[in-house]
Amino acid sequence: MQLLRWRRDVRHFDRRAVGEADMRALLACASLAPSVGNAQPWRFVRVRTPDIREALAAHADGQSAQAAERYAGQARHDHYLSLKLHGLREAPELMAVFCDELPEAGHGLGIATMPEMLRYSCVLAIHNLWLAARLRGIGLGWVSIVDPPLVQAMLDVPAHWSLIALLCIGYPADTSDTPELERHGWQPREPWSDRVFER
Amino acid sequence: MQLLRWRRDVRHFDRRAVGEADMRALLACASLAPSVGNAQPWRFVRVRTPDIREALAAHADGQSAQAAERYAGQARHDHYLSLKLHGLREAPELMAVFCDELPEAGHGLGIATMPEMLRYSCVLAIHNLWLAARLRGIGLGWVSIVDPPLVQAMLDVPAHWSLIALLCIGYPADTSDTPELERHGWQPREPWSDRVFER
Numbered sequence: 001m002q003l004l005r006w007r008r009d010v011r012h013f014d015r016r017a018v019g020e021a022d023m024r025a026l027l028a029c030a031s032l033a034p035s036v037g038n039a040q041p042w043r044f045v046r047v048r049t050p051d052i053r054e055a056l057a058a059h060a061d062g063q064s065a066q067a068a069e070r071y072a073g074q075a076r077h078d079h080y081l082s083l084k085l086h087g088l089r090e091a092p093e094l095m096a097v098f099c100d101e102l103p104e105a106g107h108g109l110g111i112a113t114m115p116e117m118l119r120y121s122c123v124l125a126i127h128n129l130w131l132a133a134r135l136r137g138i139g140l141g142w143v144s145i146v147d148p149p150l151v152q153a154m155l156d157v158p159a160h161w162s163l164i165a166l167l168c169i170g171y172p173a174d175t176s177d178t179p180e181l182e183r184h185g186w187q188p189r190e191p192w193s194d195r196v197f198e199r
Numbered sequence: 200m201q202l203l204r205w206r207r208d209v210r211h212f213d214r215r216a217v218g219e220a221d222m223r224a225l226l227a228c229a230s231l232a233p234s235v236g237n238a239q240p241w242r243f244v245r246v247r248t249p250d251i252r253e254a255l256a257a258h259a260d261g262q263s264a265q266a267a268e269r270y271a272g273q274a275r276h277d278h279y280l281s282l283k284l285h286g287l288r289e290a291p292e293l294m295a296v297f298c299d300e301l302p303e304a305g306h307g308l309g310i311a312t313m314p315e316m317l318r319y320s321c322v323l324a325i326h327n328l329w330l331a332a333r334l335r336g337i338g339l340g341w342v343s344i345v346d347p348p349l350v351q352a353m354l355d356v357p358a359h360w361s362l363i364a365l366l367c368i369g370y371p372a373d374t375s376d377t378p379e380l381e382r383h384g385w386q387p388r389e390p391w392s393d394r395v396f397e398r
Contacts, residue, residue, distance in 0.1 A: 008233075009233050027391055027392075027395055028391050030391070031388075031391030031394065034207075034208050034329075034341070034378075036343060037380065037385070037386060038378060038380045038381060038385065038386035038387070038388065039386070040388065040389055040394065042394055043394055043396065044394060044395045044396065045396045045397070045398055046395065046396070046397050046398070047398055048397050048398065049398060052398055063311070063312055066311070067308075067311040067312075070307065070311065071306075076306060080308070083308075085309075105386050105389060106386050107270075107275060107385065107386060108269065109266075109279070109282075109380070109385065109386075110284075110343045110344060111343070112262070112265070112266040112269065112344070113262055113266075113343070113344060113345060113346045113347070114343040114344075114345070114347065116318070117343045119315070119319075120318075120319075120322045120363070120364075123319045123322040123323060123326075124322060124326050127322075127323050127326045127327075128326075130233075131330075142233070144235060144309045144310070144312070144313040144316045145309055145311070145312060145313075146312060146313070147312045148312070148313065155398050156398065157396075164319070165319075179233075179237060181236065181237045181308070182237060186236070186237065186306065186308065187236060187237035187238070187304050187305050187306060187308075188237070189230075189237065189239065190239055190304060192226055192227050192229070192230030193226075195230065195239065195241055195242055195243060196226055196243045196245065197242065197243065197244045197245070197356075198244070198245050198246075198247050199244055199245070199246055199247065199248060199251055199354050199355065
């Protein structure tokens with residue numbers, strides 16, 4: 001419960017490297033996630049090339065500027081621009097997570113009517129990684145302000161892999177346990193009971 | 200790490216009721232999940248009506264029979280039919296999780312290029328609930344062999360809510376820490392390092 005409460009999406013990283021043993025432990029924990037039919041459709045791509053990292057960061061900046069235009073004329077426009085939305089340049093580790101939409105494993109169990117279960121299995125793996133990171137004091141930031149096909153092209157992955165997440169991993173420079181979007185007045189957490197219904 | 204390893208998808212439940220205080224704690228933990236823009240798009244529908252429960256179970260049985268036909272003529276056909284794929288009739292608690300695709304919260308942050316982030320946020324909430332349940336010895340089974348629009352209709356939810364999961368919750372009748380699909384030879388877990396790449 002405390003782990004769930006402390007888990008944060010991190011955008012401010014210090015430059016301290018994450019040890020390779022920690023990275024391997026995080027990947028092993030991620031891979032313990034449940035998956036539909038035990039298909040294990042997650043594919044982790046670690047970004048090691050500085051040029052690719054910079055291309056990803058520049059792409060996210062561009063997408064973010066476009067998204068800001070959606071708020072044009074609203075008070076939220078300046079608010080949006082003031083938010084730090086990614087740590088793609090500073091985070092010591094950068095990793096993209098893809099879903100293999102045609103996995104050999106799992107034999108198609110459970111995906112006849114809900115093929116999206118493969119993608120949801122990848123999300124569960126990311127959450128395992130996130131919690132395992134937090135237990136070690138390592139932060140994770142999930143960047144979604146990117147265009148998935150472009151990221152797939154930049155990382156040169158098979159066409160049947162779809163992008164689930166671009167993750168920044170490293171030690172957080174900021175250890176508040178209140179979400180940054182809440183601290184900065186973007187959107188507070190609302191009572192959970194508002195989201196429960198009966199039938 | 201042990202929690203992640205012990206977490207199982209449960210299909211065999213005993214009939215012991217889950218206490219209401221536990222259910223509330225699980226829902227509170229689920230609601231601590233990260234969400235894009237803090238949109239908190241999860242909507243939990245607890246199924247309390249026996250007729251609705253039976254309709255859901257009969258629907259899953261029908262979908263499962265159709266899925267079995269995909270394996271016709273293969274050795275996997277009988278194997279598939281021998282698997283228990285849901286506990287919708289026995290589980291003391293049944294809950295559907297929907298994603299509100301047009302949430303008021305979050306102000307659209309982070310979903311311009313990846314609107315599926317709303318659905319992924321709901322998956323994170325389910326994983327929180329799953330882990331919180333496991334800490335209390337409570338099992339969870341995620342049933343995906345259903346047709347989402349039909350379930351939406353059965354549960355009479357707004358058209359802009361999409362089904363993420365149908366969850367069976369209760370005390371497991373079977374406490375093996377090896378996944379059922381692995382024990383029954385459907386699909387083993389494979390080495391995690393096969394799923395890591397570099398660029």
